[in-house]
Amino acid sequence: METRFNYVEASPGALQTMLKLEGFIQTSGLDAKLNELIKIRASQINGCAFCINMHTQAAREMGETEQRIYLLNAWREAPFYSDKERAVLELTEAVTRISEQGVPQELYERVRAHVDEAEYMAIIMAINTINAWNRIAISTGMFPGQK
Template sequence: MEVRIHHSKANPGVLQTMFKLEGFIKESGLDPVLYEIIKIRASQINGCAYCLDMHTQKMRSLGETDQRIHLISVWRESPIYSDHERVVLELTELVTAISVQGVPDAAYARVREHINEQEYVTLIMAINTINAWNRIAIATGMFPGCV
């Protein structure tokens, strides 16, 4: 396999812009484990092998168990995620597939039971950021170990 385009070489401004988004999220106070959960779930939905490989490794380095990593895609059937994590996973799925049903009022209400307005907007930015990374990686042909 070969990468189609090395985006960071073809247009360095893209990488700089993406790193600014990452910096905003890191400075927001969002829990790093929660951010990795978001990244993994969005990457699963989008089918981004490159990002899945990167973020499952990152979660392990943060001390998360293989069980919590492997069961993210079936979080509804697993009791190992907190209520806070569950609403974030639900929001991640809805925003990632926004064209399917948007974010229904009932889902928004569930999320807001656990998350204030500021965190809600931060989560949307976090979800948007990994979705952008997924699209860059998939469209340029990135795969695990390619860089």
């Protein structure tokens, strides 16, 4: 497999913009493990093999269990996620597929039962950022194991 082109060489400013988004998320107070779950789930929905590979490895390095990583695409049927994680995973799916039904008020309220407005925005920014990374990786032909 080959990438279509090196987006960093073609547009260094694009990478810098994405890194600014990542920097915001890292300083927002959002739990790093929860952020990785967001990244993995959105990447699964978008079919971004490069990002799934990267973020499952990162989650393992943070101590996430294999079981929770393997069952993430079936989180509704798995008893291994907290109520907060479930709400955030549902929000991740809704925002990633926003054209289907938006973000229903009931979902917003379920998430807000666990987070304040600032953390809600950090979660939304994390979801938006990984969706942008997925679209960059897929559009430029990135694949797991590439250097």
